[in-house]
Amino acid sequence: MKPLLFAMPGNEEFTHLLTSILGADLGLLETRTFPDGETYMRFGSDVQGRSIVLVCTLDRPNAKTLPLLFAANAARDLGASHVGLVAPYLGYMRQDKRFHPGEAITSSSYGRFLSSAFDWIATVDPHLHRRASMSEIYSNPVGVCHAAPKLSEWIRNHVSTALVVGPDAESEQWVSVVAADAGVPYVTLEKTRRGDRDVDITFPDIEQWRGKTPVLVDDIISSGRTMEVAVRCLLSLGFIAPVCLGVHGVFAEDAYERLMTAGASEIVSTNTVPHTSNGIDISGAVAKAMSEFLQ
Ligand code: R5P
Numbered sequence: 001m002k003p004l005l006f007a008m009p010g011n012e013e014f015t016h017l018l019t020s021i022l023g024a025d026l027g028l029l030e031t032r033t034f035p036d037g038e039t040y041m042r043f044g045s046d047v048q049g050r051s052i053v054l055v056c057t058l059d060r061p062n063a064k065t066l067p068l069l070f071a072a073n074a075a076r077d078l079g080a081s082h083v084g085l086v087a088p089y090l091g092y093m094r095q096d097k098r099f100h101p102g103e104a105i106t107s108s109s110y111g112r113f114l115s116s117a118f119d120w121i122a123t124v125d126p127h128l129h130r131r132a133s134m135s136e137i138y139s140n141p142v143g144v145c146h147a148a149p150k151l152s153e154w155i156r157n158h159v160s161t162a163l164v165v166g167p168d169a170e171s172e173q174w175v176s177v178v179a180a181d182a183g184v185p186y187v188t189l190e191k192t193r194r195g196d197r198d199v200d201i202t203f204p205d206i207e208q209w210r211g212k213t214p215v216l217v218d219d220i221i222s223s224g225r226t227m228e229v230a231v232r233c234l235l236s237l238g239f240i241a242p243v244c245l246g247v248h249g250v251f252a253e254d255a256y257e258r259l260m261t262a263g264a265s266e267i268v269s270t271n272t273v274p275h276t277s278n279g280i281d282i283s284g285a286v287a288k289a290m291s292e293f294l295q
Contacts, residue, residue: 003294004045005086008056008068014088014271015055017283022291027052031067039067041074048079051294053086054118059250059273061091065113072117084293085118088272088286089248093127094220096137111137120293124272124282125219125247129170143289147247147270148174150280152181154268155215159243163212165234167191167201167226175217185209191226199225203233213265214242221246221269224255231262241265249275 003022006029007015019026028044052075056068068085075083092110095103114121115138122143126134134142155162155178162184166175168191179186187209190202214234216227227244234242241263249256249269256277259267268279 001050004047004050004052006043006045006052006054006071008054008064008071010274011055011057013274014057014086014283014286017281018053018055018086018287018290021284021287022294024053024294029071031071039070041067041070043074043078046078047075049081051082051084052080053084053290053294055086055088057088057273058091059089059248061110065110069113069117082119082293083117084290085114085121086286086290087114087121087123088282089250090121090123090126093137096127096130107137112139115139122286122289122293124270124286125174127219141293143292145282145285145289146174146177147272147280147282147285148177149181150270150282150285151178151217151245151247154245154280155182155184159213159215161212162215162243163187163206163209165189165214165216165230165242167216167218167230171218174219178217184215185212189230197223197225199229201226201229201233203237206237210238211240213240215245216242216264217245219246220248220250221255221259221267222250223252224259227264228255228259228262231259231264235263243268245269246277248272249277251275251277 003024004027005019005024006027030042032040072083092106096107120141164179164186166188172188175186192200244264244267246269267277269277270280270282271278
């Protein structure tokens with residue numbers, strides 16, 4: 001039997017892309033908010049004996065997670081044989097250690113919540129900087145796909161003489177792959193984060209690359225400070241206005257506008273988080289990551 005996909009609110013477009021790639025069925029899930037703020041939910045499609053998938057990108061996760069857990073729980077209660085989650089962006093991955101005494105390691109707690117609710121999860125480039133793999137955080141199987149090939153393709157098609165720039169040492173793991181695949185050079189910068197919105201960046205000697213178009217590549221654009229500081233530095237060094245390429249365009253508050261004001265020539269993200277900057281469709285890779293779990 002075909003898998004049955006349900007879009008949590010706001011995920012309709014990505015869910016349609018997945019159903020058409022996979023030839024899956026699209027289910028109906030009705031949700032609304034009671035006057036007191038609690039959630040009403042009703043499956044309008046029969047899930048009995050079906051392998052179902054909830055599609056829910058998890059930026060701004062606090063408001064999304066409780067309805068998502070209700071939906072997973074209700075699907076099981078109604079007889080679904082398997083319940084999977086497609087979270088193109090998986091939130092709560094960054095607080096993955098106790099940086100100061102007494103802090104909550106929310107990455108681990110969130111992993112436990114979702115692992116207990118779903119048989120499997122599929123996601124795109126989760127923020128694994130200090131952990132080697134998802135199995136250190138999630139106890140259920142997690143299928144991970146990577147945006148790097150699509151980012152390289154975008155660079156090849158849109159920038160003639162690119163220099164890929166990674167904003168911190170940790171970004172080397174993907175910027176090196178993106179640059180090699182695009183056939184262009186890369187550099188990585190040194191980043192120090194002093195606070196949520198306070199980032200300092202130092203540059204290596206990049207004089208030899210003058211004349212190239214810097215393409216800043218990062219996994220997440222959240223507050224936008226990392227990209228913003230890097231854009232300003234590159235411009236002050238006399239470089240051409242940089243392009244900003246992010247896998248996950250979270251864009252907290254006015255991050256997008258600030259980044260444009262800082263002098264970015266263009267900001268492009270994949271469609272893991274719906275946003276006006278979405279210029280790269282990643283649904284094909286997600287569908288492939290899901291297919292190993294679908295029965
Ligand atoms: C950091 O480890 C990540 O790779 C990104 O550089 C970071 O999440 C970007 O955050 P923001 O946009 O808030 O500077």
